[in-house]
Amino acid sequence: MKKIAILGSTGSIGRNAIEVILNFPDRFKVTYLAVNKNIELLLEQVRILKPRGVAIFDRKKAEEFSKLVNGTVEVLAGEEGLVEIVSRDDVDIVLNSLVGFSGLKPTVKAIENKKRIALANKETLVVAGEIITKLLKENDVELIPVDSEHNAIFQCLVGENVSSINKIILTASGGPFLNKDKSELENVTIEEALKHPNWKMGKKITIDSATLMNKGLEVIEAHWLFGLPVEKIKVVIHPQSIIHSMVEFVDGSIKAQLGVPDMKIPIQYALTYPERTPANYGQVDFVKLGKITFLEPDFEKFECLKIAYEVAKLGGTYPTVLNAANEVAVELFLNRKIKFTQIPEIIKRAIDSHRPKFNPDLDDIFKVDFETRELVKNLEAVN
Numbered sequence: 001m002k003k004i005a006i007l008g009s010t011g012s013i014g015r016n017a018i019e020v021i022l023n024f025p026d027r028f029k030v031t032y033l034a035v036n037k038n039i040e041l042l043l044e045q046v047r048i049l050k051p052r053g054v055a056i057f058d059r060k061k062a063e064e065f066s067k068l069v070n071g072t073v074e075v076l077a078g079e080e081g082l083v084e085i086v087s088r089d090d091v092d093i094v095l096n097s098l099v100g101f102s103g104l105k106p107t108v109k110a111i112e113n114k115k116r117i118a119l120a121n122k123e124t125l126v127v128a129g130e131i132i133t134k135l136l137k138e139n140d141v142e143l144i145p146v147d148s149e150h151n152a153i154f155q156c157l158v159g160e161n162v163s164s165i166n167k168i169i170l171t172a173s174g175g176p177f178l179n180k181d182k183s184e185l186e187n188v189t190i191e192e193a194l195k196h197p198n199w200k201m202g203k204k205i206t207i208d209s210a211t212l213m214n215k216g217l218e219v220i221e222a223h224w225l226f227g228l229p230v231e232k233i234k235v236v237i238h239p240q241s242i243i244h245s246m247v248e249f250v251d252g253s254i255k256a257q258l259g260v261p262d263m264k265i266p267i268q269y270a271l272t273y274p275e276r277t278p279a280n281y282g283q284v285d286f287v288k289l290g291k292i293t294f295l296e297p298d299f300e301k302f303e304c305l306k307i308a309y310e311v312a313k314l315g316g317t318y319p320t321v322l323n324a325a326n327e328v329a330v331e332l333f334l335n336r337k338i339k340f341t342q343i344p345e346i347i348k349r350a351i352d353s354h355r356p357k358f359n360p361d362l363d364d365i366f367k368v369d370f371e372t373r374e375l376v377k378n379l380e381a382v383n
């Protein structure tokens, strides 16, 4: 029986993961759940999964929840709570499905405590890829990517040597604005931006998909996961999201992983790896599907992807700035404070004014993340 802690259990990935885990009652036991503040859904999850404890980031909500459960489950609060549960002996696998920078510290602590990591939280690798990669080696810990593209590449690489890779081809849906002109992007609404053509996901990643920043973050994620130079990581628009990514090898052979766009498939593979276990989340019907198509990404229309490539090549603390500025800008857009097209403008301004540090340690990463958020909040454009 593998004991699992789910960080971000009330989110899109967290809820999908619970559906997967409930199909394996003899294989997995959820021992801990962690959320930010959605204690109503957490309560329901606690009733179903009967974990030993929960961690609630929002302290007021943690107090409220303690009263509701009245000692029947251990309740921890704040970031210390999350760090505590990933350090416990009754955890074998940490599924990190937190959103944003909040995923970094729990990942670090989980690795230091030698837990296997199933990682959906791509921001961890974007902001601290070098540090995480080093920690994984030092602690002899395996990290299995949950992100659909990286899980696809991971599957393609089973039995292969990284030295045989010619390039990685990350597929991108193109988002809801694939067929709009650049001039039309200025006035797109939140509701339009939240209409992803193929995937049902949390708000932050859905906006990232609309700006193509999601693909930019995924380029950096792939760079650290597979140890490849950024130049060997290409993006191709594939609007049907059936091919989840591809690997081209030195002999010209290409392997791809395909499947219906349902995150339960990569989540299950990440949790049961190296075993492949049966599932019934749907199959691709190629005849019904008809055409599958591919396009070059438009870097001028989707500047976030261009900026992410530039930042990935620069390295050091630049990706931390990219991530922090993007997180704040997306939040501002979702709060109707800025226009969609101001997201890349804000990110560019944060990057242009950054004085980078190369080979940063974790303290540097936390400092740069904090300073960037302050800088963006104080920008004229957002006030």
Ligand SMILES: NC(=O)C1=CN([C@@H]2O[C@H](COP(=O)(O)OP(=O)(O)OC[C@H]3O[C@@H](n4cnc5c(N)ncnc54)[C@H](OP(=O)(O)O)[C@@H]3O)[C@@H](O)[C@H]2O)C=CC1
Binding pocket: 007, 008, 009, 010, 011, 012, 013, 014, 034, 035, 036, 037, 038, 039, 056, 057, 082, 097, 098, 099, 100, 102, 120, 121, 122, 123, 146, 147, 148, 199, 200, 201, 202, 203, 204, 205, 263
């Ligand atoms: N959704 C998807 O299909 C995919 C997601 N990913 C990645 O997975 C991650 C999660 O995405 P998604 O599930 O869509 O996000 P959601 O916004 O749906 O869920 C986020 C989860 O994290 C919790 N949370 C947020 N901040 C904190 C915090 N500080 N402390 C504790 N818990 C916190 C939320 O709790 P609460 O509900 O209480 O707010 C919620 O449970 C992201 O990094 C995303 O990029 C990658 C591929 C696909």
Ligand SMILES: CC(=O)[C@@H](O)[C@H](O)COP(=O)(O)O
Binding pocket: 147, 148, 149, 171, 172, 173, 174, 175, 199, 208, 209, 210, 214, 215, 263
């Ligand atoms: C499901 C998943 O992994 C998302 O990251 C997805 O890829 C988003 O779609 P885009 O290709 O539109 O960014």
Ligand SMILES: [Mn+2]
Binding pocket: 147, 148, 149, 218
């Ligand atoms: Mn993805």
